[in-house]
Amino acid sequence: xxxxxxxxxxxxxxxxxxxxxxxxxxxxxxxxxxxxxxxxxxxxxxxxxxxxxxxxxxxxxxxxxxxxxxxxxxxxxxxxxxxxxxxxxxxxxxxxxxxxxxxxxxxxxxxxxxxxxxxxxxxxxxxxxxxxxxxxxxxxxxxxxxxxxxxxxxxxxxxxxxxxxxxxxxxxxxxxxxxxxxxxxxxxxxxxxxxxxxxxxxxxxxxxxxxxxxxxxxxxxxxxxxxxxxxxxxxxxxxxxxxxxxxxxxxxxxxxxxxxxxxxxxxxxxxxxxxxxxxxxxxxxxxxxxxxxxxxxxxxxxxxxxxxxxxxxxxxxxxxxxxxxxxxxxxxxxxxxxxxxxxx
Numbered sequence: 001x002x003x004x005x006x007x008x009x010x011x012x013x014x015x016x017x018x019x020x021x022x023x024x025x026x027x028x029x030x031x032x033x034x035x036x037x038x039x040x041x042x043x044x045x046x047x048x049x050x051x052x053x054x055x056x057x058x059x060x061x062x063x064x065x066x067x068x069x070x071x072x073x074x075x076x077x078x079x080x081x082x083x084x085x086x087x088x089x090x091x092x093x094x095x096x097x098x099x100x101x102x103x104x105x106x107x108x109x110x111x112x113x114x115x116x117x118x119x120x121x122x123x124x125x126x127x128x129x130x131x132x133x134x135x136x137x138x139x140x141x142x143x144x145x146x147x148x149x150x151x152x153x154x155x156x157x158x159x160x161x162x163x164x165x166x167x168x169x170x171x172x173x174x175x176x177x178x179x180x181x182x183x184x185x186x187x188x189x190x191x192x193x194x195x196x197x198x199x200x201x202x203x204x205x206x207x208x209x210x211x212x213x214x215x216x217x218x219x220x221x222x223x224x225x226x227x228x229x230x231x232x233x234x235x236x237x238x239x240x241x242x243x244x245x246x247x248x249x250x251x252x253x254x255x256x257x258x259x260x261x262x263x264x265x266x267x268x269x270x271x272x273x274x275x276x277x278x279x280x281x282x283x284x285x286x287x288x289x290x291x292x293x294x295x296x297x298x299x300x301x302x303x304x305x306x307x308x309x310x311x312x313x314x315x316x317x318x319x320x321x322x323x324x325x326x327x328x329x330x331x332x333x334x335x336x337x338x339x340x341x342x343x344x
Contacts, residue, residue: 001025001093005057005075008038011092012085014059018075022056027090030058035073042083050074059085100139123160135172147183153209165221171209171231179216182207186220186227186243186261199223201243208232214239214255230267248285266301288313 003011006020028037030046033055040059041050050058051068057075059082070076079085100121103109108127115134122128123142132146135154140146145163152158153172162176165183176182188199203222207229213219214237219227221243228246229235236255241247245259248267253259257271260279269283272291277283284301294308304313311319322329 001096003038005077008057008089009077012059012077012079012088014077014079014085015062016075016077020075022075024055024057027086028055030055033058038089040082040086042081042086059089099137104142129166141178159215165205167204168206168221169204170207171211173210174207175212177213177215177217177237180213181218182213183221184218186223188223188243188261203227203243205229211235217241220245220261236273242279254291290316 002023002025004020005016005018005022008014009016024036024038026037028034028039030039030041030049030053033039033053035054035056037055038057038059039053039055041047041064042061051070053071053074056073057077059077059079061082062078062080064078101118103117103122104124107122107124109122110128110130110132112130113128113132113134115138116136119136120134121139123140123144125142126140126144128146129148129150131149133151135152135156137155138152139157141158141160143161144158146152147164147166147168149167150164150169152170153174155172156170156174158176159178161179163181164170168183170176183205185201188201189196190199201221201223203224204226205219205221206226208231210232211229212234214235216237217235217239219229219241221227223243225244227241227243230247230249232250233247234252236253238255239253240258242259242261244262246264248265248269250267251265251269253271254273256274258276259265260277262280263277263283265283266285266287268285269287269289271289272293274291275289275293277295281295281298283295283299286302287299288304289295289310290306290313292308293306293310295305295310299305299310305311306313306316
């Protein structure tokens with residue numbers, strides 16, 4: 001990549017302060033800025049670094065007001081949201097890269113699989129089963145397994161070691177990171193005496209467009225019908241999504257979260273790391289879930305929750321003030337009990 005400040009401002013619809021011909025060919029963190037790189041300031045706690053950064057261009061929010069003199073070598077580009085602008089610019093750089101094409105050897109591709117060889121990449125040791133349908137510009141990296149009757153939409157990238165079981169569908173412009181497993185059996189067993197009888201998992205997983213699935217995340221197939229991941233969902237690494245779960249559009253879930261079977265999550269929710277939800281509940285739209293929260297019942301839309309069991313975020317924060325005082329409070333209660341006993 002190589003851009004001038006003027007070119008970047010045109011892409012981002014930003015306003016330049018400084019040298020519009022300043023050039024950059026890489027990105028850098030604001031605390032490690034180097035000449036010829038572009039950095040950004042989105043988090044105010046890093047503001048002090050901008051006054052000493054060596055970067056040539058910095059993206060800043062429109063409301064940024066310098067409190068000290070900026071380096072003479074630094075050009076600012078003001079945008080409404082510096083972090084989002086950085087993402088958009090990085091996306092432009094990513095699109096400029098040449099996508100992989102062709103079929104490496106050795107691979108196994110069933111004769112019944114459907115795709116256009118000149119518009120696809122299949123890496124070595126991949127296995128493409130019967131009646132698989134692959135869209136245009138799909139990239140399948142080495143050691144990927146794709147089961148029977150799987151469909152994969154255009155411009156989707158499937159990284160090494162991903163396993164997609166039979167009958168599942170993947171939408172367009174999805175990214176599935178290394179080691180993810182899509183469509184393994186849901187955890188379903190019926191107790192019979194002292195034994196457990198396996199309940200066949202006959203459904204599938206349906207992933208809509210523009211979904212990103214992190215490394216080693218697992219999404220189980222439904223008992224019947226589908227486990228559904230709606231458009232724009234972003235799942236971090238090491239997440240467990242159980243059978244018959246439905247996750248609404250543009251919901252984001254951080255690492256080590258577990259969602260139990262048949263739970264429905266609304267759109268535009270945010271789950272912090274190591275959170276979890278029991279099965280057979282409904283979580284509304286626009287719900288914020290704090291890290292390590294345990295959800296054991298239905299949650300209405302437009303709420304922020306935290307704790308185990310989950311309560312309103314403000315209530316949790318007020319309660320947390322008292323948590324550290326519990327030993328002291330207990331000692332005081334014991335003293336009062338002793339004093340009361342001695343009186344009578």
